[in-house]
Amino acid sequence: MTATADAEAAANELTPLADYLGSVLRRLRALPPLDLDLTQAHGNVLAEDVVAPHSFPAFDQAAVDGYAARWEDISGGGRGPSYVPAPSGTPGGRTIRLNVVGDLGAASWRPVRLTPGSCFSVAAGAPLPVAADVVVPVEWTDQGMAAVEIFRTPKRGYGVRRAGEELPAGTLLARAGTYVSPALVAVFAATGIGHVVVRPSPRVVIVATGDELVDVGRGSQPGQVVDANSHALTAAAAEVGALAYRVGICDDDPEGLRGLLEDQTLRADLIITTGGTGTGPGDMVRRILSRREGGRAGPVTFTDVALYPGTALGFGTVGAEEVPVVCLPGDPGAALIGFEVLARPAIQLLAGAEPVFRPSVRAHLLETVSSPAGLREFRPAHVAERRGGGYTVQPLSGGPFTLSGLAEANGLLVLGERVTTAAAGSTVDVLLMDRRR
Incomplete structure (x- = not known):
C-alpha cells in the first residue's frame, strides 16, 4: 500500500468535521434572557423583538x-x-x-x-x-x-x-437575534426605550495545561514552552463578544485539573482548555476528562476529527451545573484554528447570535496549493476584492501552523477532505476574518 493510500485509509477513520460540529452544537442552548438597562445592552444580542413605543421625531x-x-x-x-x-x-x-x-x-x-x-x-x-x-x-x-x-x-x-416621519409608533425596530450596535442603542433611546431583553454575553474561562508551560515575559528553552495559547484564546473569545477570563497555567496533575475546572464552573458559561488532547504519554487532559468512573463514560468525549491542523478535539460538560467545556490542541496554530472551527461557533450559539459561523466567499486562487488527503484544511490567507467584482485569495507562506501567517491573515482558505491539490486559477471557499485594519 502506498503512502498516499495509507493516509487516505487513516483519514477514513476520522469523523467528518461537519458531522462533529453538528453533534456538538446541537447540545448547546442560548443562555437565558436578561433584562438590561439600555446603557449595558451594547454588544449583546436581542432575545425579543423590539417595537417603538413612541414616534421619532416625537413632534414636528x-x-x-x-x-x-x-x-x-x-x-x-x-x-x-x-x-x-x-x-x-x-x-x-x-x-x-x-x-x-x-x-x-x-x-x-x-x-x-x-x-x-x-x-x-x-x-x-x-x-x-x-x-x-x-x-x-x-x-x-x-x-x-x-x-x-x-x-x-x-x-x-x-x-x-414631521412627527413620526422616520419611525412611527409601533414600528418593528429590531428582531430577536439582532446584535445591539451603538446606532441601535440610539434608535431605542430616541423612541423612548430604556430597557431591552437580551442574551447575556457568555462568560468564557480559558485554561492552558501542561508541565512544560511557563508564563510570558521570557523565551522558551528545552523543557519549557511559553504559554501563548491562553493569552491568544482569551483575546479571541473577547473579540467574539464574550466576557473572557484567563485562568493561566495548570500542571498535568489529575486532581489539580479536576479541582480547577470544578471551581471555574461557578463563573463560567463555557470553559476552554488547550493542550493534552492527543494520545501521547503526556496528554493528561484526554486521560483525565475521558476516564470512566463507576461504569460511566467520562464527562468529556475526545474525537479525532478530519481537521487540519489539530485533529484531536474534546467536548463535554463538567461540574454539577454541567458547564460546557471545549478542549483544543496545544500547538498554538492548531489551537487558534480549533477555536475558529469549534469554540467560536459555540460562543455565538450561547450568545444567541446568528449566524454562528463566519461569513464566507468564493475566491479566485492565485497560487497552487496541496492539502492532506481526507482532511479539511484551514490555511491562513489574504483575501482581496477584484476590480469589477469578486475576490482573489493568496495563501500565506508556512501553512496553517505558522503564527506569523495567522497574524497576517484576513481570511482562512478552506480545502475540503477530497482536495489534495488546488490549482492556481481555481475557485475556492474562504472564511472572512474580522480584521480592523
Missing part, C-alpha cells in the same frame, strides 16, 4: 438652523410678505421680507402659531410653529433679527421633520 421640528415660515408667504402666493429689490447678483431679482416674531430653541415648549407675513427664528431640533411648513436656512437670508430678507426660496417642506 426644524431640521436646520433658519427661519420657520409658511411656504405660501415666501413663494409669492400669500398676502403678507413684502418684496424688496434683491442684492446685486441675487437670482430672481428680488427678495422677500418677513417679520421675525420670536426665537425658538430645542428647549422651547410653548405652542406658537404663525400669522401671514411672519416667521420664527429657529434652531435645529426646535419645535415648529403651527402652520409652518418650511425652514429657510440661515445662509439663504440676511440673518435679520426683527425682520429678515430671504434671497432664495426653498421647496415646500424643506428643513422640516
Whole structure:
C-alpha cells in the first residue's frame, strides 16, 4: 500500500468535521434572557423583538438652523410678505421680507402659531410653529433679527421633520437575534426605550495545561514552552463578544485539573482548555476528562476529527451545573484554528447570535496549493476584492501552523477532505476574518 493510500485509509477513520460540529452544537442552548438597562445592552444580542413605543421625531421640528415660515408667504402666493429689490447678483431679482416674531430653541415648549407675513427664528431640533411648513436656512437670508430678507426660496417642506416621519409608533425596530450596535442603542433611546431583553454575553474561562508551560515575559528553552495559547484564546473569545477570563497555567496533575475546572464552573458559561488532547504519554487532559468512573463514560468525549491542523478535539460538560467545556490542541496554530472551527461557533450559539459561523466567499486562487488527503484544511490567507467584482485569495507562506501567517491573515482558505491539490486559477471557499485594519 502506498503512502498516499495509507493516509487516505487513516483519514477514513476520522469523523467528518461537519458531522462533529453538528453533534456538538446541537447540545448547546442560548443562555437565558436578561433584562438590561439600555446603557449595558451594547454588544449583546436581542432575545425579543423590539417595537417603538413612541414616534421619532416625537413632534414636528426644524431640521436646520433658519427661519420657520409658511411656504405660501415666501413663494409669492400669500398676502403678507413684502418684496424688496434683491442684492446685486441675487437670482430672481428680488427678495422677500418677513417679520421675525420670536426665537425658538430645542428647549422651547410653548405652542406658537404663525400669522401671514411672519416667521420664527429657529434652531435645529426646535419645535415648529403651527402652520409652518418650511425652514429657510440661515445662509439663504440676511440673518435679520426683527425682520429678515430671504434671497432664495426653498421647496415646500424643506428643513422640516414631521412627527413620526422616520419611525412611527409601533414600528418593528429590531428582531430577536439582532446584535445591539451603538446606532441601535440610539434608535431605542430616541423612541423612548430604556430597557431591552437580551442574551447575556457568555462568560468564557480559558485554561492552558501542561508541565512544560511557563508564563510570558521570557523565551522558551528545552523543557519549557511559553504559554501563548491562553493569552491568544482569551483575546479571541473577547473579540467574539464574550466576557473572557484567563485562568493561566495548570500542571498535568489529575486532581489539580479536576479541582480547577470544578471551581471555574461557578463563573463560567463555557470553559476552554488547550493542550493534552492527543494520545501521547503526556496528554493528561484526554486521560483525565475521558476516564470512566463507576461504569460511566467520562464527562468529556475526545474525537479525532478530519481537521487540519489539530485533529484531536474534546467536548463535554463538567461540574454539577454541567458547564460546557471545549478542549483544543496545544500547538498554538492548531489551537487558534480549533477555536475558529469549534469554540467560536459555540460562543455565538450561547450568545444567541446568528449566524454562528463566519461569513464566507468564493475566491479566485492565485497560487497552487496541496492539502492532506481526507482532511479539511484551514490555511491562513489574504483575501482581496477584484476590480469589477469578486475576490482573489493568496495563501500565506508556512501553512496553517505558522503564527506569523495567522497574524497576517484576513481570511482562512478552506480545502475540503477530497482536495489534495488546488490549482492556481481555481475557485475556492474562504472564511472572512474580522480584521480592523
